[in-house]
Amino acid sequence: MYKKKNLGISGQSLLLLGIILMMLILPVSAATPEENAEAIADVQTALTVVWLILCGGIVFLMHAGFSLVEIGLTRVKNTTNILMKNFMTVCLGIVVYWVMGWALMYGADYAGIIGSDQFFMSGADNAIWTSWWFQMVFAATGATIVSGAMAERTSFKAYLIYTVLMVGLIYPVFGHWVWSGAGILTSGPIVDAIGIGYHDFAGSSVVHMIGGFSALAGVLLVGPRIGKFRHGKPVVIPGHSLPLAFLGTLILAFGWVGFNGGSTLDGNDPYIGLVIANTFLAAGAGAIMVLLITWMKTGKPDPSLTANGMLAGLVAITASCGSVASWAAVIIGLIAGIIVYVGVMFNEYTLKLDDPVGAIAVHGYSGAWGILSVGIFAIGQGNGIFADAAYTAAGAGLLYGGYQQFMIQVVGLILAVIWAFGISFIIFKVLDAVMGLRVPEEDEIAGLDIKEHGMSAYPEFVLAKE
Template sequence: MKKGIHFLLLALLTLTLALPLTALADDAPVPDPSGASIGTAADVVGATAGAPTKEDMATLAEKEPLAAKLADVVGHNRISINMVWTLICGFLVMFMQAGFALAETGFTRAKNAGHTMAMNFMVYGIGMLGYWICGFALQMGGVGGVASLGGAQVLANEVSINIGGNEFGIFGATGFFLSGVSYDAVVFSLFLFQMVFMDTTATIPTGTMAERWTFKSFVPYAFFISMFVYPLYANWVWGGGWLSTLGKYFALGHGTVDFAGSSVVHMTGGVAALVGGMILGPRLGKYREDGTPNALPGHHIPMAVTGCFILAFGWFGFNAGSSLAGTDLRIGVVATNTMLASAAGAMSSMLYMWIRFGKPDISMIANGFLAGLVAITAPCAFVNSVSAVIIGAIAGVLLCLSVFFVEGTLKIDDPVGAISVHGVNGAFGLLSVGLFADGTYGDALNGVDGTVKGLFYGDGGQLVAQLIGICTNFVFVFLVMYVFFKVLNVIVPLRVKPEHELEGLDQYEVAVTAYPEFVLQKTHR
């Protein structure tokens, strides 16, 4: 196994050194590490929105030198605003990791609080390094530029297959270790923003697999999902890959559209959690002899609810930040739709539990709140407020139905409800674009003229593209993660020893006890 790891690192290093040589051709974009030359007169109105040609600018510089200089300043400032917006939103999304840590730990038992916190903490560091090694390159290495940030044209190597004369992108091939031509101010900013999205995916299964997952098997998982699984599907939707070209080649709307990651981020994490929960098995004592589930309540509901509010706060960066442009005033619509959907999700889950069981359930309300956020993440930029509330309300009920189905029918133990919150509602969010997109936004998205419209606004092709995206995500992530967890379980056991699980994992797995004053110490004679 060590030889295999050494070979992989050597291959990646070779690519890192070799790819810049091909990218530095005479007509190739040149990286700008300082950012000094990023943003010019061509960016005053946007590089794709009637920007002046080089010849136009040469003429202007000759006849009106002051006007040309002012245009450069305005263009640079426009790109600067967009970059600052993108970075601040990335910082907000990073803070969501604290929300996940608190929510997952609060929904699990006190004897495992330190272990659950440790996974949520280290998935950030491990995931970031894995994404830096090759994940970012595989995802964004062929995106070909980000107009709103005035650069990233050096990310221009997409590995594709040709079918019927059409190029279908599979993965990117520039940006390994953020070195070579990817040493560029825009590329680094894009890396930060995309990395924190990936980290959300990676942390989702830690909730489903909590309280019985060995830390030594968690570590290779975090590398694997950040280096390969997440980046490949993300490339197909966001990096210029084949799902994004379904509209251009087959007239299926604008191809698979996922504005901020209902499928790319949340469904990917939810499906990975589903596989992990299946293979790992339920916690000891979760099911009675007749197969009916036992409740294993979380130890700190205020902590969990606080975590959910932190997640909602970070979600404004998650969704509105996905514009990658503070100068795109649609961000106001995106942020408001996000807020409304979360409220509707909390309300509908509360009413469902109240009507069915006679009392509202705060844990289900909190998860319904998150379900609304997950579901609106893909369509937030393409729908109106009424649709946002409908999407959130449906998500809250779907959450409740799914939790009982996963627990009672599938017999999968999910301590925090991550499969239902992220997996089920991630799929619903992608579907919602194909139903509710109202045609007011998204002109020329994925190279297709016109705005994004769903079935209810006249474009059934968009719905088909969304369904293809959902099916692709489920099949790809499920199969790859199933094989990975099965193989890993042979090499490094996934499950802790029964006696450790009964006593609690804190000391055995991470050498710390979260609540030492409440734990009875063993007496040694």
């Protein structure tokens, strides 16, 4: 039988002697309460820095998720092109947000419209660099949303130019209005008139609506893919890999841990767990709703639409996850599922739009619902489960007897649509006139992998077919 070895008398004596020597050698100083408080504050600051860097890394991984969703829901012959677009979105986004994106978003305010200094991150200290990193990974997401909606027929060159303008102008200007603390939706005449500031916790409008309604402008101008509509009716063009699409969806869902969790901006926040719980309750509810709708409508649950239901729930809860009870998160997700299904059908059958991945409905329409849901379900600052959270919506929603929060949310929604759709429509129109927004018909038929990049993502598969 195994027996624990005893140190013995000599061993115990040596251990005791060592402890006495350490007590004699090491300086003995009792820390003052002020020193203890300072040490605790330093630890809390360090924890927040690490939290934001980690969450930024998780959000960065979402670009892999977007890539997989897009290539999974599109055809083999355009895989390399989509990978290159998403990869360069990240690379351009990093540099452009350093050059001007941060400055226009968080620089010194000018008239509540735009930031006016800190170009090239001039004067940045370590705290600002940490914030830059976290905000930068958000910035490129808007362009990635546009990439999916306009996939399989858009010029690579035109897309790259648009990405620069999205990250350097479209996204940061609206972001300044909402997140700078000095923008027109959080201070100034509009807020004074309504009596309360606009609330978008992590970007249902700043990121998703801006991306979704910019995508709407692009899809309208670039037109549908060849063969998408026959005699005015939409034709299904299957993607080449449902496994990749589902893997991408799950990576994106994981990314929301950083997206919403990190938006507390405080690694010591006591409500991080509840923020994330609300996020995933909405995600699950959105997917379940679409599953049930498609099952009832067609007799078979639709996989790709169900995956989009999860994303719609995530997009919708992003604005309110720090302001609502868990039961409200479930309702927000369920309604987002309805919206994304109806939105996809409306785009295809009524507007005759071709959006291969459903990005407009997922990000644009569901994002708009997320903004309105704040004005309906928010508990209000100082009340309920988020009573002492600095980031919760200031006003109570309609269900709690408030109306001001709903009013400002409607105003912000309208401004988001006008800004994103309007400026993107102009940019795409100019790009189309100058260089052509759409690739030639023969290039689209052959596939953008070969025509735009000179290689296939699956050379063995192509050779086998030949």
